Amino acid sequence: MDINEKKIEQQRVDEVVSKLADKIDDTQAEYDRAHDETKRVQQSYSSNTSVNYFEVDDRIETSAELQQQRGLVSRLTENESILETQLETYKQLKKSPYFGRIDITEPGDDDAEKLYIGTASFQDKSGEFLVYDWRAPISSIYYNGTLGDVEYETPMGMQKANLKKKRQFQINDGEIRNMFDTNETVGDELLQSALGNQNDEYMQNIVATIQHEQNDIIRDTKSDLLVVQGVAGSGKTSAILQRIAFLLYHSRDTLEADQIILFSPNRLFSHYISEVLPSLGERNMRQVTFAEFISNRLKGLRVQSLFERYEVDDTRSDAELKVRQEKEAGNFMDAITSYCDQLTPEQIEFSNIGFNGEAFFTKSEIRKVFASFPAALKTADKFTKTKNALIKQLRRRIDDETSADWVNDEIDEMSNERYHDLLEGKKLGDFQDESAERFYIARQIVTNRLQSVYDAIFNNNFVDPYLQYRDFISQYSAFTSATESEWAEQIKEFMNRIELHRIDLDDAAPLLYLRDYMCGGGQNNTMKYLFIDEMQDYSIAQLKYLKYAFPQTKWTLLGDSEQALFKEVETPKQLLDRLNSSFKTRHSRLISLLKSYRSTYPITTFAKSILPNGDDIEAFQRDGELPELVITDNLNESFDQLVKVVTKQQQEFGTVAILVKNVEEANQVYEKLHSHVDTTLLKDADRTLPKGVLVIPIYLAKGLEFDSVIAWDVSEKNYPNDNYTGTLYTIFTRAMHSLTMISVGKVTPIITQETLQTNQIKIDHTISYD
Numbered sequence: 001m002d003i004n005e006k007k008i009e010q011q012r013v014d015e016v017v018s019k020l021a022d023k024i025d026d027t028q029a030e031y032d033r034a035h036d037e038t039k040r041v042q043q044s045y046s047s048n049t050s051v052n053y054f055e056v057d058d059r060i061e062t063s064a065e066l067q068q069q070r071g072l073v074s075r076l077t078e079n080e081s082i083l084e085t086q087l088e089t090y091k092q093l094k095k096s097p098y099f100g101r102i103d104i105t106e107p108g109d110d111d112a113e114k115l116y117i118g119t120a121s122f123q124d125k126s127g128e129f130l131v132y133d134w135r136a137p138i139s140s141i142y143y144n145g146t147l148g149d150v151e152y153e154t155p156m157g158m159q160k161a162n163l164k165k166k167r168q169f170q171i172n173d174g175e176i177r178n179m180f181d182t183n184e185t186v187g188d189e190l191l192q193s194a195l196g197n198q199n200d201e202y203m204q205n206i207v208a209t210i211q212h213e214q215n216d217i218i219r220d221t222k223s224d225l226l227v228v229q230g231v232a233g234s235g236k237t238s239a240i241l242q243r244i245a246f247l248l249y250h251s252r253d254t255l256e257a258d259q260i261i262l263f264s265p266n267r268l269f270s271h272y273i274s275e276v277l278p279s280l281g282e283r284n285m286r287q288v289t290f291a292e293f294i295s296n297r298l299k300g301l302r303v304q305s306l307f308e309r310y311e312v313d314d315t316r317s318d319a320e321l322k323v324r325q326e327k328e329a330g331n332f333m334d335a336i337t338s339y340c341d342q343l344t345p346e347q348i349e350f351s352n353i354g355f356n357g358e359a360f361f362t363k364s365e366i367r368k369v370f371a372s373f374p375a376a377l378k379t380a381d382k383f384t385k386t387k388n389a390l391i392k393q394l395r396r397r398i399d400d401e402t403s404a405d406w407v408n409d410e411i412d413e414m415s416n417e418r419y420h421d422l423l424e425g426k427k428l429g430d431f432q433d434e435s436a437e438r439f440y441i442a443r444q445i446v447t448n449r450l451q452s453v454y455d456a457i458f459n460n461n462f463v464d465p466y467l468q469y470r471d472f473i474s475q476y477s478a479f480t481s482a483t484e485s486e487w488a489e490q491i492k493e494f495m496n497r498i499e500l501h502r503i504d505l506d507d508a509a510p511l512l513y514l515r516d517y518m519c520g521g522g523q524n525n526t527m528k529y530l531f532i533d534e535m536q537d538y539s540i541a542q543l544k545y546l547k548y549a550f551p552q553t554k555w556t557l558l559g560d561s562e563q564a565l566f567k568e569v570e571t572p573k574q575l576l577d578r579l580n581s582s583f584k585t586r587h588s589r590l591i592s593l594l595k596s597y598r599s600t601y602p603i604t605t606f607a608k609s610i611l612p613n614g615d616d617i618e619a620f621q622r623d624g625e626l627p628e629l630v631i632t633d634n635l636n637e638s639f640d641q642l643v644k645v646v647t648k649q650q651q652e653f654g655t656v657a658i659l660v661k662n663v664e665e666a667n668q669v670y671e672k673l674h675s676h677v678d679t680t681l682l683k684d685a686d687r688t689l690p691k692g693v694l695v696i697p698i699y700l701a702k703g704l705e706f707d708s709v710i711a712w713d714v715s716e717k718n719y720p721n722d723n724y725t726g727t728l729y730t731i732f733t734r735a736m737h738s739l740t741m742i743s744v745g746k747v748t749p750i751i752t753q754e755t756l757q758t759n760q761i762k763i764d765h766t767i768s769y770d
């Protein structure tokens, strides 16, 4: 490109950077002022709380004043945090103000307008946009349009324009490192350079290089159910994160970050992606793993995690697997719905509500209340009415108790502070006289004492969901592929686990659904968007439960049917058919991503060769070494080779991940390795991903990537059949730059002779790195 052109662009960058510097100074001053103000109010707030509370009037006035002050402090803090975010955004922009430029003409106007696009928008004092946010409607031209006539969507409808030029920049610390004009979505040069970098502790945002098909996912605002089937490394996770940032911008008046929930595969992954949204000036959405979410709702029970389940999967009997398959199907959940709809009072497993070791409400009292409502009402409505009736009875008993001696004694001995706390929210004039106030306080005391009874009613603890689930299964079992005795055995096991306060993953979603649907609870109506990454790891029953739990959400499901661990690979079509028959949504859309960006060309080419439909996957053209396969005669030799490979890889790469099948293997490899090389063994509970040499069971490495991957023991013994294709594929595709496989003896049949002969990999029997 013309040297002069680059000079002109650098001048513009300098101007923008200088204006940003001014803006940073102004915002910093404003922030400092806001901070001082908050501090001042907070100080006067704490001195106000120490006034004396002896006189009734004073007491009540203080309470009202305090509330007002609390409101003021929270408004000031909010203002302060807005300024802080702005400051952070301007500082980021100053380093790299933009990455793209588009020159467009509007219909009827021949003068081309130059628009610069960056991670956030920036206006000068006159209000002129020096940088457009990448999410602004007009910026979509940068991602979608090729030169010529283009259209972009605005709140007022589609607009036309003519795209004259598209230019890309790489700007670091205010210096243009690279710039070129392109007609593509985003030219390969920039992408090459982004992908050539070494792996980082945190995932990076990709806004400068978003690809056309990824842009479709990011900017979709119409679908209620958006399903993305994307091959490994195709940018699914990246796309969801930029999508969240886009939605927060697009619906900024109506959508908050905590109305978005992302179900992620594991905690390491949560940490790995945690910086993407802040780097775009947005707050993180809520993030949770499915096991965490379920455990929260089943307090008191230890829910089996997906990892624990993988660990015991090999030991499951056929009967267990058959029953499990039934429990994971959509039909099972549908049957729960009908079962609950038809329950009679006699069939419901009520239990006593206790207090101080005695029954406060007996189950027969509760059943009687329940049965008093019209049979035609929905079961959940009858539950709500039952709860209201019980709460009414509880209130009456509270009123009766307020004049008890113990209550009077407690008031007399109460400190002023406590008295004041109990008066919280009351205003001057709310009480007629002192005895009314005393009655109010007495009521508060008894209410607090009986809080556990109230909680038990509120939380539906007057029904035993486990016995109810057992009853449901005993009715359901007759109509399934498993025999009644097979079911009976599983129910027994289920009840045994409950005794030990444990529950298997496949029982958790149906049990919760039964409890919540029957009692009419467990729904979150404020959440607006739900994202599920690695959707292939969810059963339809689990998805159905989430659909019930978040009825008002739009769904984005992402996954790769080929990366299903420890089960046969399901074709995308099969997976989608299952989803479609369960999610009867009005606007659903399927987007397929077939291009893989993460790994080098040779790694992707090899990895896809083990898949039945691998030919559909397109490898991004990035050079690298051929994957290497080391075959040894025995375990000891394999460990020796492992040490050599690790030592060599370490010289070149920041992270070397040894990916293994399960915890047992992880321990074994770690034990052998750590005396030779500094090694970290990663466990389920780990939340951060260190650099260096790591040993990780594959299910913990889902969604992650590493500079160099060593696939441990890819032998026939370890991966005997097609059930492991998805597992191996997931392992291979974690590698960004280098992949080495070590096999103790004969290689797994998943890597076929044909693959081995087609010269896409380097095979060594005994390799030496001397």
Ligand SMILES: Nc1ncnc2c1ncn2[C@@H]1O[C@H](COP(=O)(O)OP(=O)(O)OP(=O)(O)O)[C@@H](O)[C@H]1O
Binding pocket: 191, 194, 195, 204, 206, 209, 210, 211, 214, 230, 231, 232, 233, 234, 235, 236, 237, 238, 239, 560, 597, 598, 702, 703, 704, 705, 733
């Ligand atoms: N448009 C892009 N620009 C730059 N980098 C990209 C782009 N798309 C994807 N990448 C990079 O490719 C790698 C894989 O992306 P990501 O993890 O989002 O893929 P994925 O489909 O979720 O993968 P998997 O299913 O294998 O976990 C990441 O390093 C990501 O930064």
